[in-house]
Amino acid sequence: MSDANPILASSEQSIRAYQQAIAQSSQAVVQWLQQPEMYQGKTVAELRERITLDFNPEGLGNQAAIERAIDYFLKDSLSVHHPQCVAHLHCPSLVISQAAEVLINATNQSMDSWDQSPSATLIEIKLIEWLRSQVGYPAGDAGVFTSGGTQSNLMGLMLARDAFFARRGHSIQQDGLTGDLRKIKVLCSRHAHFSVQKNMALLGLGYQSVTLVKTDRYARMDMNDLAEKVAQAEANGEQILAIVATAGTTDAGAIDPLRAVASLAAKHQIWMHVDAAWGGALLLSEKYRDYLDGLELADSVTLDFHKQFFQTISCGAFLLKDARHYELMRYQAAYLNSEFDEAQGVPNLVAKSLQTTRRFDALKLWMGLEALGQKQYAEIIDHGVTLAQEVARYVTEQAAFELVMEPQLASVLFRYRPAQMAAADDASVALLNQQIGDALLESGRANVGVTEFAGVTCLKLTLLNPTVSLEDIKILLALVEHTAQELLNA
Numbered sequence: 174m175s176d177a178n179p180i181l182a183s184s185e186q187s188i189r190a191y192q193q194a195i196a197q198s199s200q201a202v203v204q205w206l207q208q209p210e211m212y213q214g215k216t217v218a219e220l221r222e223r224i225t226l227d228f229n230p231e232g233l234g235n236q237a238a239i240e241r242a243i244d245y246f247l248k249d250s251l252s253v254h255h256p257q258c259v260a261h262l263h264c265p266s267l268v269i270s271q272a273a274e275v276l277i278n279a280t281n282q283s284m285d286s287w288d289q290s291p292s293a294t295l296i297e298i299k300l301i302e303w304l305r306s307q308v309g310y311p312a313g314d315a316g317v318f319t320s321g322g323t324q325s326n327l328m329g330l331m332l333a334r335d336a337f338f339a340r341r342g343h344s345i346q347q348d349g350l351t352g353d354l355r356k357i358k359v360l361c362s363r364h365a366h367f368s369v370q371k372n373m374a375l376l377g378l379g380y381q382s383v384t385l386v387k388t389d390r391y392a393r394m395d396m397n398d399l400a401e402k403v404a405q406a407e408a409n410g411e412q413i414l415a416i417v418a419t420a421g422t423t424d425a426g427a428i429d430p431l432r433a434v435a436s437l438a439a440k441h442q443i444w445m446h447v448d449a450a451w452g453g454a455l456l457l458s459e460k461y462r463d464y465l466d467g468l469e470l471a472d473s474v475t476l477d478f479h480k481q482f483f484q485t486i487s488c489g490a491f492l493l494k495d496a497r498h499y500e501l502m503r504y505q506a507a508y509l510n511s512e513f514d515e516a517q518g519v520p521n522l523v524a525k526s527l528q529t530t531r532r533f534d535a536l537k538l539w540m541g542l543e544a545l546g547q548k549q550y551a552e553i554i555d556h557g558v559t560l561a562q563e564v565a566r567y568v569t570e571q572a573a574f575e576l577v578m579e580p581q582l583a584s585v586l587f588r589y590r591p592a593q594m595a596a597a598d599d600a601s602v603a604l605l606n607q608q609i610g611d612a613l614l615e616s617g618r619a620n621v622g623v624t625e626f627a628g629v630t631c632l633k634l635t636l637l638n639p640t641v642s643l644e645d646i647k648i649l650l651a652l653v654e655h656t657a658q659e660l661l662n663a
Contacts, residue, residue, distance in 0.1 A: 309469025421452030426582025432467030557583030
């Protein structure tokens, strides 16, 4: 039977139900954290068959609903904190981030208007001011928290598009797209995030608008090819609305030469957006901060905190160097950000965001910074980058493994190719490495990434977990080798 009053409120009954539900859920999480397996190993077909909905007309009640969520969801969830879970940019979370989620969820503030989120609005503004100072931007609060890199990249490209047309006396906001749109281009490296193409399609310019720039052997944007692509576009009568540089590509962790890109963009009066969803964590680094040299020159920047800042999903930010560009997307709604409010200095963040209703995710970063302090935060960020270097050295010493790419951030690209497979064709080696990754996940023992770099199918270790050591990775690599031998023998 369902609970008599299901709403979180100040009544004794509601508070008691809340405490019981939280206690039951947190105890289940504690038990889940202690299970030795990384994953219970169920296949897509098995999960599809197992998961059923039970929308009883009378309701099951909180306790039974939580029990079912534990059974159908929690027990079959991937343990992202497990030392052998290294496939993706998918981090374990800070304990303080979990505490922040309790406060965020219970208060249910919406970040679109100040009268829905008074203290939260001001905390977010102050965090944006602080993030700008870390990047090296002028003092100000032009920026907003987002759901993550894809949305932040969309904001950067949208404002680049609108600024491009505004310089030609045309308002996209008022009058929509105009002219020969096939002549408008965006440049990014061939290793840039797929959201560049996805967002250009959403913005009405299509995949065809994205020109891919060659990269060097470290997967960084090739400046010679970039200059040639810009010159070629001008010769063809095309116009470039933005250059997207990447600070931390998904596989290689490559950081484009930001200062050089900024110089070329400034010379041609082209908007420069930097996707620093991963590499932006180095803003807090004590060892590797110089990798981001030139970031302060970008017109806009993407940051993610649910990667190597170790926050729970979702938590990202978009920073805009020049606040006047926000005018390109401003919209006045009497019920949210009225002119009367603005005249009184009331900060309504809806004008800075693509979202209206929006979670107070900034609280997680604020509490993380306060709990850890900048020094400890720097240590756990730097740990992954340093560990990747140590793992790469170890891989090169193993006869059965081949290092595919020198690490730049916290990822290691390698493949299994022992001496007995030296003469094997690339297709056979590629298939074996794919099968290794699949077999490890199916067994529930490990989650190792499988990707392709420079035409080579390889395995990927994304070393975001600050509790993982070189010894843990040695165990994982032994498991990779053992799995490979089982597959070969079969």
